[in-house]
Amino acid sequence: MDFFEPGDFALSSGITLVNARLAYKTHGTLSAAKDNAILFPNFLGGTPEALEVWIGEGRPLDPSKYFIILPGQFGSAPSSSPSTTAAPFDRGAFPAVHIADDVRVQHRLVTEKFGIQELQLVLGWSVGAMQTYEWAVRFPGMVKRMASFAGGPRPSAWTKLWLHTAIEEPLTSDPHWNNGFYTDAQAVLTGMYRQAHATALTVQPPGFYREGAEGWRSLGFASIDDFISRFWATFWRSQDPNDVVAQARKARSADPSAGGDLTAALSRITAKALVVAFTGDPIFPPAECKADADRIPHAQFREIESVFGHLATFALSEQDKQAIDQALREVLAN
Amino acid sequence: MDFFEPGDFALSSGITLVNARLAYKTHGTLSAAKDNAILFPNFLGGTPEALEVWIGEGRPLDPSKYFIILPGQFGSAPSSSPSTTAAPFDRGAFPAVHIADDVRVQHRLVTEKFGIQELQLVLGWSVGAMQTYEWAVRFPGMVKRMASFAGGPRPSAWTKLWLHTAIEEPLTSDPHWNNGFYTDAQAVLTGMYRQAHATALTVQPPGFYREGAEGWRSLGFASIDDFISRFWATFWRSQDPNDVVAQARKARSADPSAGGDLTAALSRITAKALVVAFTGDPIFPPAECKADADRIPHAQFREIESVFGHLATFALSEQDKQAIDQALREVLAN
Incomplete structure (x- = not known):
């Protein structure tokens, strides 16, 4: 893991984040012409490593061909986040961060650190797709192609309620939460387990749960409880609760039009866009993703059938992996 | 409200509920031949009054024609429940109750109190439909017709997880829960609000939440928060938390085959059956309701399109009301 340190960073909230820090990893080598870079921002709770499942020689995200940057995001350790920041911005006092802040600091990484002027592709899953949309709207001249998977420019009303109810509230209502100044992350463990139940639900x-076609069974779990414990509880327990809450609030406020006209904002995208949704994904339903794609001048929409829906992020089946690689191959060929 | 008091009642758990009590209301007059009775059990958190929206002269459930019994259920005040029962079975010590117990005590009400040998129709919504299935399997000779709305014989795996995560856990994880021995119901208010969020979600x-077609707007709410506060929070705050938990656990354990072969149990139903599901209802999805209907010898399945889904219970639109009345009219005509 490497770190980009832009010094004091002016957040869009108006607060200055002192000694800001953006973690990142890279794969491959930047060409002399600096014309082979791909940027792959992260999802909620994700780490740069979590995305490496999509990178490999002979695959579309081929490190022998492309220079692939996996940036972190504000609110997520080890980048500047509640769990990694010193007072006065530690833990429950960490300032609100926004998708626009992620994209602005990633832009500085890409331009200042690497001197890249054009990205061959910006792609992301879920909250990573929110960052992708922000990139394509904010820096259209730099984004040659974009690919959004199970994501969108901003959350729907239901998805906002989901971010509050399933992600944030189980933690903040834990009796040991203490406005984010808990003694240590494991103190809010019952909140993390409620979060595991809520996300499993x-x-x-x-x-995924239907008798005779259980998705969890195909993943090797012995029961639904086994799936919840070893998949969801493990996922949430590996993270700092304040970090998760900061990222959830960031996702709720995502809006590349910054409170303006989203249709106008999306019409400014010049990237060749691929918008991929997964059947039955309630977080970013296919119909809504298609409506987003319809507002981008050069966009293709594709719905992929997967029993895993939003969890296709994790490349849980060979079928998902191949369908997604195929979509990426096509967008990179154009 | 009337009360049927069967004395000491042997629950299927093996515990004897001392001075058991079943609340009920009736509409219309029982004929001399006792051949015009309809039984309409209740849903989770419902009261007999909540079902009166389906009763009216000139409508299928016509009190000038039928004698309509609206029975309560165990776990729900003012019937025997945690909030209405004396020690040693008060509050957190109330014994587990099962759908079979509801049906057994309702059977005594119907036969001992009213001397009814055959019911023209047993119908219910959701947990009321679970009681309907139990009636039709347990007392096939007494149930001439049955109608299940947004319900089934037992909950799916997802619905069990939902009962735990959205209904039970928000209450039992409240810091003031105290194993059900909270000081008063309002002490677990933050749990009730989390429950309101989880059910709204x-x-x-x-x-229901989709931009441009918001179901909550058609109900006169000003925003989603307004809907959650005045609909869901009001619904949950009107109930005793232990009562709600007892009913949720009862619903989770519903199974007219009592751990046996459900297909065999449903094949014993002799009632003419109508099984109605609502498009997009995740609690009892149409595909699963249809599979239930397919296992009943004389059953019709119908899917009704409604933006309210599971909430169609509350007759929230004239369109729902008419579609449901029409279905009831047809089942009663056969």
Whole structure:
């Protein structure tokens, strides 16, 4: 893991984040012409490593061909986040961060650190797709192609309620939360388990639990409880609760039009765009993703059938992996 | 409200509920031949009054024609429940109750109190439909017709997780829960609000929140927060938390085959059956309701399109009301 340190960073909230820090990883080598870079921002709770499942020689995200940058995001350790920042911005006092802040600091990484003027592709899943949309609207001249997977420019009304109810509230209502000044992350463990239940209940498509076609069984879990414990509880327990809450609030406020006209904002995208949705994904439903694609001048929409829905992020089946690689191959060929 | 008091009642758990009590209301007059009775059990958190929206002269459930019994259920005040029962079975010590217990005590009401040998129709919504299935399997000779709305014989795996995560856990994880021995119901108010968020997130079909077609707007609410506060929070705050938990656990354990072969149990139903599901209802999805209907010898399945999904229970639109009345009219005509 490397770190980009832009010094004091002016957040869009008006607060100056002192000694800001953006973690990142790279794969491959930047060409002399600096014309082979791909930027792949992260999802909520994700780490740069979590995205490496999509990178490999002979695959579309081929490190022998492309220079692939996996940037972190504000609110997520080890980048500047509640768990990694000194007073006065530590823990419950960490300032609000926004998708625009992520994109602005990533832009500085890309231009100042690497001297890149054009990205061959910006792509992301879920909150990473929110960053992708922000990139394509904010820096259209730099984004040659974009690919959004299970994401969108901003959350729907339901998705905002989901971010509050399933992600944030289980933690902030834990009796040991103490406005984010808990003694240590494991103090809010019952909140993390409620979060695991809430995400197990809401993230997967209905078919994931359907008798005779259980998605969890195909992943090697012995029961639904086993799936919840070893998948969701493990996922949430590996993270700092304040970090998760900061990222959830960031996702809720995502809006590349900054409170303006989203249709106008999306019409300014010049990138060749691919918008991919997964059947039965309630977080970013296909119909809504298609409506987003319809507002981008040069966009293709594709719906992929997967029992894993929003969790296709994790490349849980060979079928998902191949369908997604194929979509990426096509967008990179154009 | 009337009360049927069967004395000491042997629950299927093996515990004897001392001075058991079943609340009920009736509409219309029982004929001399006792051949015009309809039984209409209740849903989770419902009261007999909540079902009166389906009763009216000139409508299928016509009190000038039928004698309509609206029974309470165990776990729900003012019937025997945690909030209405004396020590040693008060509050957190109330014994587990099962759908079979509801049906057994309702059977005594119907036969001992009224001397009814055959019910023209047993119908219910959701947990009321679970009681309807139990009636039709347990007392096939007494149930001439049955109608299940947004319900089934037992909950799916997802619905069990929903009962735990959205209904039970927000209450039992409240710091003031104290194993059900809270000082008063309002002490677990933050749990009730989390429950309101969780049900708002999970009960309605996705279209209910979709921009441009918001179901909550058609109900006169000013915003989603307004809907959550005045609909869901009001619904949960009107109930005793232990009562709600007892009913949720009862619903989770519903199974007219009592751990046996459900297909065999449903094949014993002799009632003419109508099984109605609502498009987009995640609690009892149409595909699963249809599979239930397919296992009943004389059953019709019908899917009704409604933006309210599971909430169609409350007759929230004239269109829902007419579609449901029409279905009831047809089942009663056969």
